[in-house]
Amino acid sequence: MTAGLRALEARLADELAFLQLPAPRWTPQREHDGHAVLDVAIVGAGMTGLAVAAALVQRGVSVVAYDEAPAGLEGPWATTARMETLRSPKQLAGPALGIPSLTFRAWFEAQFGRAAWDALDKIPRLQWMDYLRWYRDALGLPVKNGHRVTDLLPRADGLVELRLQSDGRPLRAFARHVVLATGRAGLGGPSLPTYAESLPRTRWAHSSDANDYAALAGLRVGVIGAGASAMDSAATALEAGAASVHLLVRRADLPRINKGKGAGNPGFVHGYAHLPPDWKWRIRHYIARQQVPPPRNSTQRVSRHANAHFHLGVAVERVQERGGALQVRTSAGPIELDFLIFATGFAIDWRQRPMLRHIAPCIRVWKDRYRPPEGAEDAELEESPDLGPAFEFQPREGMQCPGLERVHCLSYPATLSLGVITGDIPAISEGALQLADRLAGLLYAEDIEHHYARMEAYAEPEILGDEWVAEPLPPSDR
Ligand SMILES: Cc1cc2nc3c(=O)[nH]c(=O)nc-3n(C[C@H](O)[C@H](O)[C@H](O)COP(=O)(O)OP(=O)(O)OC[C@H]3O[C@@H](n4cnc5c(N)ncnc54)[C@H](O)[C@@H]3O)c2cc1C
Numbered sequence: 001m002t003a004g005l006r007a008l009e010a011r012l013a014d015e016l017a018f019l020q021l022p023a024p025r026w027t028p029q030r031e032h033d034g035h036a037v038l039d040v041a042i043v044g045a046g047m048t049g050l051a052v053a054a055a056l057v058q059r060g061v062s063v064v065a066y067d068e069a070p071a072g073l074e075g076p077w078a079t080t081a082r083m084e085t086l087r088s089p090k091q092l093a094g095p096a097l098g099i100p101s102l103t104f105r106a107w108f109e110a111q112f113g114r115a116a117w118d119a120l121d122k123i124p125r126l127q128w129m130d131y132l133r134w135y136r137d138a139l140g141l142p143v144k145n146g147h148r149v150t151d152l153l154p155r156a157d158g159l160v161e162l163r164l165q166s167d168g169r170p171l172r173a174f175a176r177h178v179v180l181a182t183g184r185a186g187l188g189g190p191s192l193p194t195y196a197e198s199l200p201r202t203r204w205a206h207s208s209d210a211n212d213y214a215a216l217a218g219l220r221v222g223v224i225g226a227g228a229s230a231m232d233s234a235a236t237a238l239e240a241g242a243a244s245v246h247l248l249v250r251r252a253d254l255p256r257i258n259k260g261k262g263a264g265n266p267g268f269v270h271g272y273a274h275l276p277p278d279w280k281w282r283i284r285h286y287i288a289r290q291q292v293p294p295p296r297n298s299t300q301r302v303s304r305h306a307n308a309h310f311h312l313g314v315a316v317e318r319v320q321e322r323g324g325a326l327q328v329r330t331s332a333g334p335i336e337l338d339f340l341i342f343a344t345g346f347a348i349d350w351r352q353r354p355m356l357r358h359i360a361p362c363i364r365v366w367k368d369r370y371r372p373p374e375g376a377e378d379a380e381l382e383e384s385p386d387l388g389p390a391f392e393f394q395p396r397e398g399m400q401c402p403g404l405e406r407v408h409c410l411s412y413p414a415t416l417s418l419g420v421i422t423g424d425i426p427a428i429s430e431g432a433l434q435l436a437d438r439l440a441g442l443l444y445a446e447d448i449e450h451h452y453a454r455m456e457a458y459a460e461p462e463i464l465g466d467e468w469v470a471e472p473l474p475p476s477d478r
Contacts, residue, residue, distance in 0.1 A: 050132065
């Protein structure tokens, strides 16, 4: 570790001490079936899982974050993401939870200095992952890697059972509350056109797959979509030596304005969750319809290759493998390709999250309780979970699912209910802090008898009785 980082960690320790963090553990220790019961188990130790774990540790709550990924390879940053830099501006405080020494900037300047910070344009992707690794280590967060949660089983007795796989061994754990911090595709997976299923798997990849781009050298590659991931996939294919890359874009033009960014302010972050359903729908539907433009530098990373081709207003209608190639029929005519990359985003699709199979049929989604105005129908939004004030799943009308309210969702599909606090860098601290506050409050209220009894039994005197002498009233003059 560099001297700069050592100094930063000393400053961080001071800042935490000044803020009296973390609070000592105050929740009762419990056992079930020979297992210590966790106050909170988190599924996922990406940026969100880490931030929630840190906020809960600060609040004196017992917590473990489980992640199936190996240590240091959580989330997309060092695995499936392919952009050179983050889209987010470098100065965002990210998961720092209001603590200056926990910011990316503090970590960066501690190693490279103020001048390098001033010269930095955007944060390189792998450096962001390095920062998250440091964040976890500096706070000593309780993360168990190589642990895949396979089943969540809420129960009527105030516990949620987690079934896990680690090193091929089945494990069990029990927690009073569970947080799903499972990321962009957190309640589903890749969104794919139906024709993808009929194509040989060797002929296509989704942009989020761990695809071998070196194998695309010399091939004619089609990329479907025009968002950030489309540009990153196209650029990576071109840099790997693809013979040509054709971006097939249904829209007549690329979206140019990031409406979500324009909406960002503290009111949007803190006020959105309290808006009536009509406004939530209107805002999210508008942002979705306008679409988010790909970053300028990502787009230029593609267009600087002479063998990159942007085809706008081209909708793919059918794809067949014939004659050793893919015959792609589009609204603008046919094109022959060797490989397709679907940069088509993610969808809520409970079948792709077997961990949730026991509760998915119970979970109330927006279409169960909300009808959008005519013309504002939105298949993606209508599948979003309808979350309660503690970010908890709520049961569908008439469904019995005891303990469902102990499962809390802080991943992208929660955005319609909660707003922008669900996993992106700009407001992840607010999401983590709000959820941690709610969980601490719930844990306290659930144990109120215990806490009341502790208060009654509390017997540490603050004065000893030797500080004064009691006297009778002086005799009255009258
Ligand atoms: C390519 C890409 C680029 C992005 N760039 C930006 C950007 O520049 N700025 C920005 O603000 N946002 C960006 N985002 C959006 C967002 O910040 C990221 O998706 C970020 O990773 C969200 O963090 P997370 O912790 O919520 O999810 P993730 O980082 O995806 O972490 C989820 C974790 O859950 C684990 N997990 C899932 N299921 C299980 C299970 N059953 N058992 C155990 N572990 C499990 C996974 O292994 C994973 O490590 C980007 C997203 C992507 C995909």
